[in-house]
Amino acid sequence: MPVYVYRAVTDKGLVVKNKVEESSKQALVKRLKNNGITPIEIIQVAYKGRGQTKKKKNVTDIQEIIKNVNTTQVGRNSNIKQLSAVEKVNLYLASTEKVTVRDIIIFTENFYLLKKANFNNIHALSTIIQSTENITLKGILEDILAGVEAGDYMYTTMEYYSDIFPFIYINMVKVGELSGSLTNSLGQAVKYLEDNERITKKIRGIIIPNVVQFVVIIVLLIGGTLFAIPQIQNLFDEIQTEATLPAITLWFQDFIYFMGRIWYIPTLIIIGIVAAILFYINTPKGKYNFHYFKYTMPIFGKLIFSLDFSRVMKAMHLNLENGMRIQDSLEVSKNIVNNYVMLSIIETAINNMLTGYSWIDPFEKSGLCSPMTTEMLKIGMQTDLTEMLDKLLEYMDMDINNTIDKVVKVMPEIAYSMVGVVLIFFVCVVLVPVIQVYMGSFLLSAYGV
Secondary structure, three states: OEEEEEEEEEOOOOEEEEEEEOOOHHHHHHHHHHOOEEEEEEEEEEEOOOOOOOOOOOHHHHHHHHHHOOHHHHHHOOOOOOOOHHHHHHHHHHHOOOOOHHHHHHHHHHHHHHHHOOOOHHHHHHHHHHHOOOHHHHHHHHHHHHHHHOOOOHHHHHHHHOOOOOHHHHHHHHHHHHHOOHHHHHHHHHHHHHHHHHHHHHHHHHHHHHHHHHHHHHHHHHHHHHHHHHHHHHHHHHHOOOOOOOHHHHHHHHHHHHHHHOOHHHHHHHHHHHHHHHHHHOOHHHHHHHHHHHHHOOOOHHHHHHHHHHHHHHHHHHHHHOOOOHHHHHHHHHHHOOOHHHHHHHHHHHHHHHOOOOOOHHHHHOOOOOHHHHHHHHHHHHOOHHHHHHHHHHHHHHHHHHHHHHHHHHHHHHHHHHHHHHHHHHHHHHHHHHHHHHHOHHHHHHOOO
């Protein structure tokens, strides 16, 4: 069974902490509340397996022997192998193993295949648990299975593990369960996870090498200014040459020394600016403006909006196919995103439907949707919305792929430009004086030549 550590408040106001075993986090919450304790925080720290349904070799024989032997003699003549230190370390590391995105993708793919084979949720989860090697994920799946067996939806238990399952992933499962199209939602979830990982790898492959180059050049620039340049200046002074260091080198050297004396002032200013931005972002207005900036920012803005809008339309398409009204479909689909701008557009669309206006107008007036998408939605309202959404999603997939290609093409250009500017500055400040010393031109002025 899963093992949890909880902090809770008693009815007398005392904060208590304890470590217990329970079938699921929901069961633990109910148990605490029944005892007059309000939980503050519940964290799963380990997992003790219930045992596999598959019979293991010699298990039955050992159980029979234990029933008939004198256990006091067994204690004296035990031949049970003790775990070595290395095995204990490996067991501990396995029990604290992190759940990666790849683990979630494999689980979702397996669950999707089993659902396509008409497995029910309990049977599918039980089958996957038996083949799951990650002990942490196995414990989480056991917790989800316990919730399903108790009559809950899968997403209700997943919400307790928001640090493991992404917000969008949980709400995709939620939409699938509420609309009765979990198989299709799982297929979308697999595509979302794989596309997200593919994009992340591409961007990481572009950014990380250039960031490393950028940092290395900055370190060389500062190090050369602090150590190499003073040595060159001392050499000029000893020989009494009229040659001088480049003006940009002297300026940057003075700047570095000055910043070294007042380093705490810019540090405090930067910390203050970051704290102010974070405080503002955590306010309702600040969060809305930040989310709007995410949709309109250079390079990535269009891609972020297109991905969110596509997810909403895909969820809406699933809901309409399962017989939901447009209003109810929008209400369920809005859980797919957590961007305040998109949520406000959807809420306005729902309110428009209640007052007799078009639900497409808020998307059109936002200025974020392309004219093509809004026109296709309008035509869909006049003909068959479900069929038109199918065509719209096909168009948006092509548009998103084109946008990703453009982003991947632009990112190296920006990164190389930044590294190039810093590299040129490094050459002017540090390498030019070094070359000057290497060429020995300063000796000519020292001897009056």
